[in-house]
Amino acid sequence: MTSKPPCVQVRNLYKSFTRGSERIDVLQNLTLEVPEGEFLALMGPSGSGKTTLLNLIAGLDQPTEGSIIVGDQEISQMSESELARWRTRHVGFVFQFYYLLPVLTAYENVELPLLLLPMTKEQRRKQVLTALDLVGLSNRLSHRPGQLSGGQQQRVGIARAIVTDPTLIVADEPTGDLDSKSADEILKLLETLRAQLNKTIIMVTHDPKAAERAQRVLHLEKGRLVLDTDNRLAAVSSSWS
């Protein structure tokens, strides 16, 4: 067990939406912790609130009640513009549909978040090249998303996510749109990032096989935590049998 403070701390989290005149409670009284350097998977059926939880932890939305601490910052009370600034530096996003800007090249896509930070061109260049090197796409710098395969696009997405050296990486169904071979590569990449750079990764997924790659799996149902399995234990136990 580490004595370092956990990367993410969620306490008594509530989140509800109002659609028209109805109030929908998506998350109810959620409490959890994510230690630094952990690869966590969030699973659950449709409507269980896993994406909402992810959004809240990543600072994309504000909770109705409760507190969220990421790194050492209480983000549940931040204003929208503070959150925007915070997100750039501390969170990296990987999306199911990659969401790369089709008019920019791979290099420019990865560079995009850096434009918001006070850096010189040279500094930016170094970081972008490092990131692209890490994901293994140094030979595709000037290609546009339209010229890359699904797996390659996702790798660019991951490069963009790590280029700012964030505290936390958040992935929303990263393999959902990929064939099994590319999915495998992506998951391996995420694991490498965790191992080599000690990144904390939270991944939302439907796919149990993807979840197996994570160190811990949290199951959500109807906005509540129902299961917390530790794959490391499962791996150990299965190696015995």
Next chain:
Amino acid sequence: MNALLTMIGFDTDNISESLINLVKRFGTLVATCFLLGLSLLPLAVLLLALPAVLPQETILTNSIRRSRDVFSEPLRRLGAVVASIAMLITLIAFSVEVANRLPLPEFSYFETISRMLLPDRLIQEMPLALVRHWPYVILLVYATDLLALLFIGKVPLSYNIRNLTVRWRITLLTALAFTVVVALLVALLAFVNGMNNLNQNSGVPGNVFVLSDGALDELFSNLAYGNIDSIANEFTQVDENGNLLPSPVRVKTMPGMPDKFMMSKEIYCVINMPVRNPDGFETGKRRFVQLRGIEDPLIASAVHEILLNPNDGSKWFSDAGVDAEGNVQAVLGEGVAQTLGADQGKPRLEVGDKFELGNRTYVVTGIMLTEGKTFGSEIWARHTIVGNQFGKDKFTTVVLRVSDDSLVGAKALANHLQKEFKTLKLKATPEVIYYSNLSRTNKQFLVAIMVVAAIMAIGGIFGVMNTMFAAIAQRIKDIGVLRILGFKRWQILVSFLLESLLIALIGGVFGVALGSLVDGYSATSILSSGPGGGKSVVLRIDVTPDIIVAGILFTMIMGRIGGLIPALSAMRLQILDSLR
């Protein structure tokens, strides 16, 4: 450079293939322009004609049998052309028949336009309804065509209408462009219409307008006093072509006064006067007003068929022409009364008001009822006063009424006076023809308006094209689903074309409503008869059903041109591609 080349599809690794691609694209561009012309055809005709232009397209059938010999393709094209022409003629014939039964006015500007654009021989071959009321015919063709298609084929119309209402914001935005263009067109056409009304109403069919020989206009005409009285005794038995008339045509006499002829002798001047503001100070601007010195106001009133306003104490000027204080007595047309009234801060001058003209003071003794006539811009006073004040001692104009009060008689007498009157060389024209010559300016304005409208239409067309392309891109899946459900390609084409037509129609209707707001306003303009002549006139802007129809037709055409190409692209989508 690479980026640009990639943009247009040039792959530097494979030059020859790319060149071929480029040529293909260019060819498509040319074909596209041609298609734009086709877009104006009725849909049914279009559907039949498309195989002629794009033989590899399947429109009415779901697939094309591969041509087994070199004749099939040209035959198919020929068949398409023949079928489409047949359909076109049927539609037109049907609409002409319907148009004939509609209660449409006899005169229309559209006739002017068609006579301007088409050679005379062609005009003689065409049915009258087509020449005169072609916008109605075209609209009828479109309407019939659409109704027929809707009836025959199950076009998914409700789907399109639902789309328009759900995305009402963009629909309104696109329609707004049409509104602006159509409103402007309607306003401008109404202006020209007002000018034309003046010409129509100003000429009395039985009048002959006499100037001195060679005078380009009243201003330059010069008839000596004494000699012209003998004009009253002239008569003729033959018309201008030499044919015998049923009875001799003379100068008519005043009703109840057999020794007074209906011959009005007039001195026409154009006077420059400074524009004053209500405080009486000159603004530095000047305007020209028309002054007519009349020998006998009662005769003039009868000849020109102009009466004084019976309700405000209007009276003609006296024989002396001045009142007790020496002010020149004058009667004013309604238009000039308004113009001069503005100088004094009133809506119009009334009986008893005074104004300065030349170096004398004039007093208004009456207002003439001159609605829609050029005389509305004129000031009438006694000819001796006018002549004296402005140094014009000869009459410029003589207007006389023929005994049979008809245009035929007027033409005959005019011809006689011009050719046979020996005492003085005259230029005599039937008044109606004199005024219609003045309407030359109208034709020129009409052309100018058409150019402006066409250019602005380009904006609207691009707007609708943009919208439709985007709408289709958004609904690719929907189109795939419709095809799978069994809707044929041409039904998809028609339904998207209808969408753009609907947008155009909505915009057009609002535009017509907006443009019609100018109805009834007065404006000044110039009528010109040619080098050297010109009258400044006040006219009333007039919106007529003809103009409204023109507006609707215009918007429909814009909608068609803008909507065809996107609709064609919607039709060509492969089913499976659209669902991926």
Next chain:
Amino acid sequence: MFLIDLSILFGISISTLTILCIVLGIVLMPPFYLILLALEKTLLVAQWAGFSVIRFILLVFRSLQRNLLRTALSYMAIYVLVSVVVMIWSVLSFLDGITTEKQEDFKVLITEKFQIPSQMPPSYEQRLLSIIDELPPEYRMKNGEMDVMTWAFVGGTLDPTKQTFENSIFFFCMQPKKFPTMMSGLEEFTPEEMAELNRLIDLMEKDKKKVVIGTGRLEKLQKKVGDRFKMVSLNYKDLEFEFEIVGTFPKGSRYDESAVMHRDYLYDTLRDYEKRTGMPHPMANKCLNLIWVRLPSKEAYSALAAKANESGSFSTPAVKVETESSGVGSFLDAYRDLINGMRYMVVPAILATMALVIANAISITVRERRTEMAVLKVLGFTPGMIMMLVLGEALLIGVLAGGMASSVMCVLTQAQGGVKFPIAFFPAFKVPYEAISWGIAIGAATALAGSLLPALSARRVKVSEVFSRVA
């Protein structure tokens, strides 16, 4: 009044020019894209490319490449409409220009006070000179008599039995020696052309029956230099003239349709008529239509005007003294409604259409890119930046298309020396260089106006809402 037909001719040349400009717009579309690309590359290469702002601007450029068709359509629409607006504004400002006062060394017109056509007795010239002599010296003409010029207009036809537009001719009746000093627009002539003109003037002064006719009119009359012909006058009834064509004006100048004859020939012919018939010709005392005087200053003009009005020296008919520009102004008064209609109805309508087209295109773009913009917000871009992106796109098209349209219009007219208003009195019409800035301004303003609402809606894209639909 014949101004009307000539202005229609003018209108036709303007329209042709506009249409030409529009056609060029289509041709110029590739350069439009090239310019975009070039600007992009320059930004990349620029020294201060270290600034992230440049990258941000690059994003705007790139976004235009998303959908070439849409960009092309928007460009064409703006191009066409800006061309038309620039043309109309240029015409309006041209008209404004010739009706505003010039401050010094201007020409003053003396015409009959009340009537048109203005007809004065020939003796008025002498009376005017004597009145001017009574003015203080600084108010008199600098060059004495050479700064005074009289005008009469004699129109006639070569065939009195059948008079047509082609066989008619309209002479400016003047003293030829004053042509070089008093006429405007002579700076358009080359030194050789001026020398030739002076030679012709000498010939005319020696023989009053010699005339100079412009090439356009010569063609219509089917005559050439050296021919003699008889003309029966239309406005001077019963007068016949015998002319010899001694030369022509430089081809393509504003004098193409003009014809000049010696004034003294008219006076002589009038005298002959009196001798022949025993009575003066009815127009004998009306054969002076217009007097030009070049005065040194506005004060001189006021002084002259005051004097001309007061004394009984010009009584029948009375005269008015106006500046050149106010004379034109009165003619234009009748067109006032038409001009105002242009200015306040047509132009705003066109501007509104432009704004609508842009609003259309941009709102489509915004709708398509909602997810993209949400992603930018996720990455930390502020709502303000997103709004700037949208506005920037619109501005770019507007400014570039507007600038190109007005430049083409400008170049077209300036290059060929302007559209010649076929009346000798007016300068050629050129689209002024300032029009380029108008074009850019209009393009920018309508772009902003049209894209404002879509930009505001882009700003309000909510990040969480866009993603919560996923899973």
